[in-house]
Amino acid sequence: MSRVRLQTLIDRSVRNMGAVHNVIRESTIEMIKRAYGEEINVQISSGFRSYADQTRIYNQGRTSPGNIVTNAKAGYSNHNFGVAIDYFLTSHDGSEAIWTVNAQWRRVAAIGKQLGFSWGGDWTSFKDFPHLQMTGGLSTAQMRAGQRPNLKMNFTPTKVEDVNTEIGGNRVMGDEPSILTPNGSVHIRAAQTFANSRDYPTRAKANFKTLVVDGFAGPLTNNALIRIYQYFANVTIDGKYGPRSKRAANTLRRGTASQWWVRLLQSSLNAKGYKLSIDGSFGTATENAVISFQRSRNINVDGVAGPNTWGQLFR
Ligand SMILES: [Zn+2]
DSSP states (O other): OOOOOHHHHHHHHHHHHOSOOHHHHHHHHHHHHHHHHTTOOEEEEEOOOOHHHHHHHHHBTTTBSSOOOOSOOTTSSGGGGTOEEEEEEEOTTSOSEEOOOOHHHHHHHHHHHHTTOEEGGGOSSSOOTTEEEOOTTOOHHHHHTTOOOOOOOOSOOOOGGGSOSOOTTOOOOOSHHHHHGGGSOHHHHHHHHHHHGGGTTTGGGOOOOOOOOSSOOOHHHHHHHHHHHHHHHTSOOSSOOOHHHHHTOOOBOTTOOOHHHHHHHHHHHHHTTOOOOOSSOOOHHHHHHHHHHHHHTTSOOSSOBOHHHHHHHTO
16 A cells, blocks of 8 residues: 555645635645655645634534534634644545544644644643644734734745655646645635736726736735725725725625626625635525625625625625
8 A cells, every 4th residue: 555645635735725824825735745754644624714614613513413513603713814724644545534643643733833833732721633823923803803914934845856755656846836726716716817807907007916816815815806896986996995995885686787796796705715606697696605704794694795795805
């Protein structure tokens, strides 16, 4: 039985992490490589969770079947802000998950800490052994209020071909971003493709850098979507959703005919983890996504995207 390829562990992990902060993603990949070089197979089970995802798992064991898996409501987990991941070990061939907190498990945590993570296994009140996070000193309250940590990579990425172990069958990894490109969320890729369409990056001084379509929604994607909003709303394009932007909001509801506004709404929802077709048609799927999003943000739940919903989408 041959050992699971490093690239396989990385690919699965990137898929499971979803739209985490770029530094979290790169640091996690580095942790997987370093562990692999020490004969430890590690894989990521979870990373970014939308508020809707968090609500769903919070409800598990409370209002829906299953065991309780989290005590954090939507907005109270660092996973909701893309700055936390959970890991586990795999069997030699990568086919089975291993959740035993053994010496190898602790070694992965140590590697993670070298890379700047803090580890849930070090917590005193409630130990969360799979959990690693980088909050840059921010609390979830600060992140709920819209702040994001200014994280920096404190290492030089190891090349896959330089990992010292049996690499049989591994593809050579080129530049990190190009190999990562196919692995992001297709729905976020669709949102980014929308943002790059129709000359939006330069049109009417919308003037954002053409987005890398990588399927990972971060501050650049958010900023581009705000600027398109401001372009549509005919207000000053500064990438900040302030009072003027709010006053100029186009309120969208089921059946609305403003197809480009609807595409922007669908793209903005996808950037928050929803999975809509960006087709410009405000039907049931879009309405349900708006309802779910409004519920997750504790704003008026009516399925109509008005000033407050837009405001939350651009946080
Ligand atoms: Zn976690």
